[in-house]
Amino acid sequence: MKEDNYRDSAEVKMITNQVWKSMSLLRGILPVEHHHVYLFLLSAYYDGIIKNVHIDFSNSLCNYIFSSLESEQKYSEILNVYIPILKSIPEERLNEVLHQLTMFNNEILDRYFDEIFDDLLFRLADNQGKYSGEFLLPNEISKFVVEIADMPNWASVFNPFAGLASFATHLNKNQNYYGQEIVSSTWALGMLRLMRLHKHTQINYRVEDSIHNWPGTNNFDLIISNPPFNYKIDPYIAHYFGRKKMTAETYVICKGLESINFDGKVACIVSQGMLFRGSDDQRLRESLVEQGLIETIVSLPSGMLKHTGIPICIMILTRKKNINRTIKMIDASSFVESKGKREKRLETNRLLEHLYKFSRSKAVVEVPIEQIRKNNYNLNVQRYFVEDFRGVPLIKVVKRISGKRVGKEKTLIGKFIRTSNLKDNDVSYQLDLNEIKERELPSHSIKIENDCILISTRWKSLKPTLFEYKGEPIYIGIDLLAIRVYSENFEVNPHYLISELRSPNVLKQVSAFQNPGAITSLNRADFFAIKIALPSIEEQKAKVQGILELSEKFKILQQERNALAHGKQVKSFDEFASLKHSLGAPRQNILSNTKSLIRFFENNNSEAFLEVKKNYRSMYGNNLTEDIGQIKNDINHISSILEKGEQGLVLSNFELNVISLKEINSLLMNLNKSSQNFTLHYDKASPEETKGKAIKANLTLFEILLNNILTNASKYAFEDGNVMNLLVIELKVTEDLMILEIRNNGKPFPRNYDKGKFSAKYTTANPSKGTGLGGYDINRIASYFDNEEWELILNSEEVFPVIFKFSFPIIPMINE
Known part of the structure; x- marks a missing residue:
């Protein structure tokens, strides 16, 4: 780096x-x-x-x-x-x-x-x-923060939540550094790092709690920090600042401003949610803006840090009020180099050189406080780079359909429309109710009984989709808007409007107005402020005539394809049906008996039974009732596969659904950890990363894929039950991708082995231990999930010689 x-x-x-x-x-x-x-x-x-x-x-x-x-x-x-x-x-x-x-x-x-x-x-x-990613900042980011803080050569620097003292590595010998890190092993490695950089003698780097041991002085020239995101601090400390609750990020900003001298600065890396969240965060932004304490905000995209996929920003604050009444906004996205899907790197030198040369550019702008005030103190950097597009604002040509709220009075069943149901296609943009199954409706559902255009406010594009009401209503949630053409001054063709809402000019405005973060969001006021090109009604009709003709042809092709698929349905094997029937009673008996055993052991706390449980744990290292429960879960899993498997593992029998990342987190946390030769460690994604996000997959197949990888590790990687045998599952979420990485520290694959051999049917690294179907099915399932480019990385890392990597496109899902 x-x-x-x-x-x-x-x-x-x-x-x-x-x-x-x-x-x-x-x-x-x-x-x-x-x-x-x-x-x-x-x-x-x-x-x-x-x-x-x-x-x-x-x-x-x-x-x-x-x-x-x-x-x-x-x-x-x-x-x-x-x-x-x-x-x-x-x-x-x-x-x-x-x-x-x-x-x-x-x-x-x-x-x-x-x-x-x-x-x-x-x-x-x-x-x-x-x-370790939580403690080690990429070198180029820590260097950039130090450089734009522009502190004097003799500066006194305080670094709370110091991690591995990344900021200290960029200071000169005349600058006085005081850093605090609460984890002793992190501090020790940080000290070792500073020793190697010959900086350990000029700094004061301690094992201390930054929240409860913040230094009492108010004379620092710079307070610089990368605090843990969304870490909640003690309410009584928040109360000191007039807040009911407070995160480490807001604490560093508020306490930092108290602890710097008149010419001092606070430089803080925070999540971008700080720039646009409501409630206490909005009140804090308003106070900082009106007092003129914010000097610079630098926006960076998601995927810049190892331990989180959420977008981040750098805030530079000063105690000396800004007399120009402006805030410098820097959009650093064009200075980020992407290395594949997963790794991004800030080109620090190129960005710094640009900032030295230009005070205004496509990446730098000075925003007057009056303009920020008009934007309700939303400091999302991208909205201040939107180009002034000449056109008609949507509020003058469309009207929102409010619909009727379902409420909590009674349970209703209906067709609930999500963002994933909307179309993102210039030709096929009509909602097909045949593709949507009825379900129980959330209480916040809005009933729509009109022709309308449906709009997503929680996606990268608006996904405008035409709904033609034919007697069957639809229901939408808070992530969708239903609009209709309504204007006293303009004639608007609905098909032209849908086409225009997909135009590059509109998408630029959408991108600028959206709030980044766990859920990309566009508020209604910003949506209705979007401007569109609106020629005469004749020109509108002429533009969409070709699209309408293609749309009709597309419908006919779809109907022909569906008819063909229906005519080619594969017959079920009678032998399999007979086998499934024969296994029905034994399966049911096992399930019934395991349920009885679970109840029996859970409700019996006599000394004899406690002794049995204790001996079982001592011998096998597992909880007895949990292992019995796992048997029940495994039988249910087998039953689910049998119900779909008349011809073996036929993937098309398993319907692809929208699965929330909350469900994925739950599945990974509850994987079978017993009967394996390794310790299973799961690094889950944070609630902020997973909220409102989903992937398209099948939960049963997803579990089969995971179990095949775990079984492969147990058979081939770990020959014994060494306590240091480790399999790590890590879930990382960016704005666009859910990245699943599974790695183990066991026995490496043979040197000439690769993904091709691993995925080939009946090919195995060790014929005495398996059939080779596991790797074949892993590849088939990954490909069925539209993940043909999944990676098998062998022998490139010494700590973890076997690494599986899968990338799933994110689908927005507000109503989990």
Whole structure:
């Protein structure tokens, strides 16, 4: 992540890869989050404190390391964190690690060690995902924040929620740094990092709680922070600031402004929700804006940080009121380099150079406070870059259909329309009620009994869809608007209007007005402010004539296709039906008996039964009733497959549905963790990331895919039940994608193995342990989910040699 050119050296690449691969010695020995102990040993070896010639391998190596380092001032501070980790490494393996350190090319290591060390630190963070991403800022982002804060050369800097002291790495030797990090292992690694960058002697970096131990001075030149997003702090602290509740982000802003001198600044990385959320956040924005305390806001897209997919921004605040009554807005999206679907990188040098050259551009604008006031203190940066388009505002040509609210009085069944049901097609834009199943209606549903155009307010585009009322009503929720053409001054063709609402000019306005975040949203006032081109009615009809003709042809083709598909329905095998019938009674008996056993054990707390439960846990490491419950769940899962499986696993028998990420989170959290040779760790996405989002899939097939991957790991990757065997499932959500990554630290696949061989039917890495159908079905299901480009990454990472990656397009889902 560094921007220096030392990486271009083939020698540096070679030795960095050698060191990285040698870290595999810790795989299966230490938990993944403790692998940074290798960097500790590497640093001590480089400094000449641990030397091979001095090691007495006949005695305790851990004692040798302790005695060698305890007198070294820069290592003595962090020894208490690393010695317990070193003691948990078997003597023989620690011996191997120390020997391995002597095998590297010392000449190259000496020349580039500090850079190699920082590169390894970032690799470790990348490899561990959410284990460490929360604490390690990308180098280019921390550098950019320090640069735009523009502090004096002698500045006094305070860094609450410091993580691995990323900001401190960019300070000069004359600047005084004080950082607080509450997690001792994070602090120790941060100290090690600062030692390697030769900054540990000029800073004050402590293990402290930033909320309860905030320094009492008000004379800092800069307070700089990347606080945990949406972390709730104690209500009594919030009450001090006149608020009922408060997050760490708002705390840093409010407390920071109290703690800087008159010329000081607060630089804070926050979620973009801070820019447009209502209630307390809106009142805070209004106060900051009216007092002239906000200097700069920089907008960055989602996917910039390792531990979250939500969009972020950088706020620069000052105690010295802005006499120009403007706020500098910077849209940095055009300075972000995308590396594939998952990785984004800020081009810091190019952006800084642009900011030095231009005070106004397509990326920079000075926004008067009066304009912000008119926008109800919405500080979403994109809305202030919208081009002034000459046209007619929608409020002059359409009217909202309010409909009738269902309410809570009685349960109703009807066709409830979601954003995912709307069309995003220039030719086929009519709502097809045959595609929508009836369901129980939410209480907030609005009944529509008119011809109308349906509009999504929770998607990247408006998805304008024509509904023709023919006696059957539809129901919509808060994510949709129903509008009709209504104007005293203009003639408007509905088909032309739908076409225009998909035009590039409209989409630019939609993008500018939308509030980014967990749910991309467009409020009604902004929708009706969107301007459209409105030629004469004759020109409108001429423009859409060709579209209407294509639409009719499309309908005919659809009807012919449906008729053909119906005529080719595959007959069920009688033998399978007979087998399913034969299995019916045993399945039902197992289900009935497991339910009885669960009730029996749950309701019996006698000493004898408590002893049975205790012995079971002692022998197998699992909860008895939970394992019985898993049997019940497995039988239900088998039954679900049998109901669909007359011809084997025929994917088309499993209908693709809109599945909320809340359901995906729940499924992943409840995966079978017993009867496996590994520990299953799930890094779930946050509620803010998953709210209002869904994917198109089938829950049963999704579970089959996951179980096949888990079974594959249990069979091939882990030959024993070592407590360090680890399989990590990580769910990350961006605005556009749900990214599912499954990785294990077990036995690598053979060197010449790849995704093609893994996915081939009846092909297996170990014929004695399987049929090869698991990988075949994983590939089939992923492809059925429109995920043909899923990745199988083998032997490229030393900590996790096997990594599965799947990417699912996000579908908005407000009414979960």
